[in-house]
Amino acid sequence: DARVTQTPRHKVTEMGQEVTMRCQPILGHNTVFWYRQTMMQGLELLAYFRNRAPLDDSGMPKDRFSAEMPDATLATLKIQPSEPRDSAVYFCASGLARGGNQPQHFGDGTRLSIL
Amino acid sequence: EDQVTQSPEALRLQEGESSSLNCSYTVSGLRGLFWYRQDPGKGPEFLFTLYSAGEEKEKERLKATLTKKESFLHITAPKPEDSATYLCAVQAWGAQKLVFGQGTRLTINP
Numbered sequence: 001d002a003r004v005t006q007t008p009r010h011k012v013t014e015m016g017q018e019v020t021m022r023c024q025p026i027l028g029h030n031t032v033f034w035y036r037q038t039m040m041q042g043l044e045l046l047a048y049f050r051n052r053a054p055l056d057d058s059g060m061p062k063d064r065f066s067a068e069m070p071d072a073t074l075a076t077l078k079i080q081p082s083e084p085r086d087s088a089v090y091f092c093a094s095g096l097a098r099g100g101n102q103p104q105h106f107g108d109g110t111r112l113s114i115l
Numbered sequence: 116e117d118q119v120t121q122s123p124e125a126l127r128l129q130e131g132e133s134s135s136l137n138c139s140y141t142v143s144g145l146r147g148l149f150w151y152r153q154d155p156g157k158g159p160e161f162l163f164t165l166y167s168a169g170e171e172k173e174k175e176r177l178k179a180t181l182t183k184k185e186s187f188l189h190i191t192a193p194k195p196e197d198s199a200t201y202l203c204a205v206q207a208w209g210a211q212k213l214v215f216g217q218g219t220r221l222t223i224n225p
Contacts, residue, residue: 044215103161105161
């Protein structure tokens, strides 16, 4: 089965450090989503791309978060500088946007701890 | 604003004891309602998509149903391996994003 691949799976770093999370979407999928999951807020959408173009990043703190898709096989989410409140599990999902309604398929996440 | 509320927050059943999970939603125009299963330390795994009221989908011991205001995930004769958090999400017309509920944590005791 094709899967979304996320790296690293775990990241522990100190406040103020830059964090980069990577995602390889399922081959052939043309939409990529970044979600954050916390106990308090559940799953929240941060940003998404269609055909590598950013369509919505309204869920992201703009001053510290940035999301890019340098090519069709790689999406990145960066936090600079990181803060303790950024501690969460970050999920990438990919899907195929076409006439029908296609589900999003999730990776296993990056568990981020900011000390 | 689109919203999803799931109940109960947690449910503990004995193996073989059937039950239902609820997902109530408000959305500007429903394009699709999705059910996912999430195991600890893993990402959500897609189960079903429902599009219109009256629709039903089945997979093994799971059956999802949809009305204009809510969806139910019925679990028949569950097994311990059905233990997981079940997430419901809605997608509105004209949108790509999913709005998720907080999930129901289901535990099946042997």
